[in-house]
Amino acid sequence: MNSPQPPLEDHLVSHRQLQVRRIEQICQLLLVCLPFMALTNIQVERRHVLLIIVSGWLLVGVSLWLSRIGRHEPARQLLILSMFALASLAMWFDQGPYNGVLLGYGAILVIAGMLARMRLLFALLFLMLAWLGWLNYAEISGLRTFEVQPLGLRRFINSAVFLSVIACTVWWLASDLRSLLARLRAENRRVRESEVSLAYQAQHDALTGLPNRLLARDRLEQALQQAHRAGRQVALLYLDLDNFKAVNDSFGHAQGDELLREVAARLRASVRETDTVCRLGGDEFLLVLAELEHSEGAVKVARKIQANLSAPLQLGEVALNCSCSIGIALYPGDGDCFASLSQHADMAMYEAKAAGRRTFRFFDAQMNASQAAQMQLDAGLRGALQHEQFVLHYQPVVDLQTGQLRGAEALLRWNSPEQGLRGPETFIGYAERSGLIVEIGEWVIDQACAQLAAWQAQGLPRLVLAVNLSPVQFRRGNLDRVVSTALQRHAVPPSCLELELTESVLLQDSRDFAELLTRLKRLGVSLSIDDFGTGYSNLSYLQRFKVDRLKIDRSFVGSLSSDHSARAIVSAIAGMADSLGLQTTAEGIEDREVLALLSQLGCSQGQGYLFARPLPVEAFIEFARTQARPPV
Ligand code: C2E
Ligand code: MG
Ligand code: MG
Numbered sequence: 001m002n003s004p005q006p007p008l009e010d011h012l013v014s015h016r017q018l019q020v021r022r023i024e025q026i027c028q029l030l031l032v033c034l035p036f037m038a039l040t041n042i043q044v045e046r047r048h049v050l051l052i053i054v055s056g057w058l059l060v061g062v063s064l065w066l067s068r069i070g071r072h073e074p075a076r077q078l079l080i081l082s083m084f085a086l087a088s089l090a091m092w093f094d095q096g097p098y099n100g101v102l103l104g105y106g107a108i109l110v111i112a113g114m115l116a117r118m119r120l121l122f123a124l125l126f127l128m129l130a131w132l133g134w135l136n137y138a139e140i141s142g143l144r145t146f147e148v149q150p151l152g153l154r155r156f157i158n159s160a161v162f163l164s165v166i167a168c169t170v171w172w173l174a175s176d177l178r179s180l181l182a183r184l185r186a187e188n189r190r191v192r193e194s195e196v197s198l199a200y201q202a203q204h205d206a207l208t209g210l211p212n213r214l215l216a217r218d219r220l221e222q223a224l225q226q227a228h229r230a231g232r233q234v235a236l237l238y239l240d241l242d243n244f245k246a247v248n249d250s251f252g253h254a255q256g257d258e259l260l261r262e263v264a265a266r267l268r269a270s271v272r273e274t275d276t277v278c279r280l281g282g283d284e285f286l287l288v289l290a291e292l293e294h295s296e297g298a299v300k301v302a303r304k305i306q307a308n309l310s311a312p313l314q315l316g317e318v319a320l321n322c323s324c325s326i327g328i329a330l331y332p333g334d335g336d337c338f339a340s341l342s343q344h345a346d347m348a349m350y351e352a353k354a355a356g357r358r359t360f361r362f363f364d365a366q367m368n369a370s371q372a373a374q375m376q377l378d379a380g381l382r383g384a385l386q387h388e389q390f391v392l393h394y395q396p397v398v399d400l401q402t403g404q405l406r407g408a409e410a411l412l413r414w415n416s417p418e419q420g421l422r423g424p425e426t427f428i429g430y431a432e433r434s435g436l437i438v439e440i441g442e443w444v445i446d447q448a449c450a451q452l453a454a455w456q457a458q459g460l461p462r463l464v465l466a467v468n469l470s471p472v473q474f475r476r477g478n479l480d481r482v483v484s485t486a487l488q489r490h491a492v493p494p495s496c497l498e499l500e501l502t503e504s505v506l507l508q509d510s511r512d513f514a515e516l517l518t519r520l521k522r523l524g525v526s527l528s529i530d531d532f533g534t535g536y537s538n539l540s541y542l543q544r545f546k547v548d549r550l551k552i553d554r555s556f557v558g559s560l561s562s563d564h565s566a567r568a569i570v571s572a573i574a575g576m577a578d579s580l581g582l583q584t585t586a587e588g589i590e591d592r593e594v595l596a597l598l599s600q601l602g603c604s605q606g607q608g609y610l611f612a613r614p615l616p617v618e619a620f621i622e623f624a625r626t627q628a629r630p631p632v
Contacts, residue, residue: 554588
């Protein structure tokens with residue numbers, strides 16, 4: 001792994017600090033060297049030069065001090081200008097342009113170029129040229145005569161000191177340049193590496209390291225082109241783990257991640273090198289099987305995956321058995337691009353889930369049709385809610401002994417503009433699966449209460465209206481609020497409303513559910529169990545929850561006169577209800593013989609075509625007004 005590199009910004013800051021250090025080092029070097037030059041000039045006739053060196057030494061000292069107190073820019077300018085002044089004055093008083101100090105001009109320009117601003121560099125160049133021009137003019141015009149001094153120890157020491165200072169300075173500056181270049185190169189490499197890593201991250205899943213959807217699309221499209229040229233097939237497998245959510249919920253996300261990594265490894269091990277396994281996110285994976293001879297190849301891979309995943313998978317202390325549902329779409333039959341193939345494989349995967357999971361399904365055109373129909377139904381139901389296309393029909397419920405009307409069951413119908421009046425069996429199932437039943441159910445409860453209020457206002461006898469509830473409505477948890485709001489809005493006595501539950505709802509044993517039922521009972525509404533006898537055999541819930549009524553399913557009622565066992569069941573239900581203090585309503589009474597038998601068995605109320613079919617509201621009011629009695 002690469003060690004983290006400082007960003008470019010930091011390099012620039014440290015470069016600036018380095019420049020400051022170099023200025024200070026040059027100052028220190030000059031402070032040490034200038035005294036040597038001064039020593040060689042301690043002669044009366046060279047006092048000018050000595051004075052210049054001493055003043056230069058002092059100016060360099062001031063530069064160092066300025067730099068130390070943080071005034072870097074003035075320090076830099078003072079140092080460079082005083083070096084220039086020192087060299088220039090030394091030339092004026094000693095040998096003019098023949099003085100070896102002329103070499104120093106070059107060094108000063110290098111230092112200015114490296115450590116100061118451009119403006120100062122060009123200003124210096126201009127001053128130097130002007131000064132040299134002046135020296136030449138002074139010589140030519142006879143203003144001053146510059147004589148070359150004979151060589152000797154003093155000149156040698158001066159030149160040696162001078163050259164040493166220049167060499168040191170150039171060495172520092174050159175090594176600064178070299179290290180800056182090295183840093184820039186490292187920075188460049190880092191940027192290139194991070195570009196590569198960004199490109200990798202954009203195409204791979206961080207958790208498993210598998211390609212992601214983007215790369216899968218790319219690989220599939222390449223595979224499609226190759227398969228097209230070679231006249232072969234390509235299979236796209238859409239894979240979803242079964243019950244992954246349960247693992248995540250019970251063992252935590254860290255273990256869930258571990259499971260996904262292990263699954264990814266097993267998937268990779270199930271396919272060839274040339275195939276692609278990608279993770280779409282969550283517990284969904286996509287596999288591209290390139291260049292298939294036959295669809296049988298996809299079946300083999302799907303089986304191998306199931307087998308590989310089913311081997312126990314160790315999650316910490318626990319060994320888990322994992323399984324998945326796989327949907328398969330084939331090129332060219334099921335689509336010729338990523339969008340259509342992945343959509344079809346996804347639909348096939350849902351079929352595999354619906355078929356009980358731990359299996360695979362190939363896409364077929366019928367799935368498309370049923371998907372389209374479902375989408376149409378979804379839009380239709382949403383439109384029905386919006387445009388008030390739902391209506392309630394009311395099936396009278398009568399007292400089986402007296403034949404008097406006791407109430408009604410509200411049954412939902414959809415007045416579809418395209419298909420006319422549709423019964424609940426054509427849409428309730430989908431509404432439950434999609435969750436739309438919650439909103440539809442709220443409308444039913446509200447409408448039933450509105451109707452009860454209207455009947456009271458119209459002077460009808462006091463009736464109990466039963467409303468069917470779906471298990472999905474119970475899962476929302478706010479059913480009691482929905483019911484109490486409707487009762488209050490329409491000022492309906494709660495005892496006039498009966499809620500029909502299915503047996504499966506009562507089997508939920510959670511505390512939340514028990515509390516919800518208690519809250520509903522507390523509102524004062526009654527509870528009945530619909531289609532009683534068709535559900536589960538464990539009847540302990542009858543004791544646990546305060547149910548008021550059992551509605552005996554019409555499958556027993558209808559065959560009462562012909563089937564002995566049906567009679568035994570109805571008789572047992574009636575007896576049990578009696579001993580538990582529950583009321584009974586028989587559903588689906590179609591003939592008088594059944595009616596007579598039900599009366600004998602002690603069933604209190606009933607509904608069925610013998611009395612009336614579910615009626616539109618006007619017809620129901622008519623029925624209630626005539627208090628139609630069954631023909632006895
Ligand atoms: P259910 O609650 O058991 O309703 C009784 C069903 O039996 C009604 O069918 C009714 O028309 C039918 N029926 C009544 N008497 C007779 C008879 O003598 N003979 C025969 N053959 N049938 C009879 P419907 O209206 O088609 O309703 C079917 C189911 O749809 C209902 O069964 C109920 O489970 C569900 N449902 C109806 N309305 C709603 C609703 O608002 N919400 C929910 N969640 N489900 C509803
Ligand atoms: Mg019912
Ligand atoms: Mg029923």
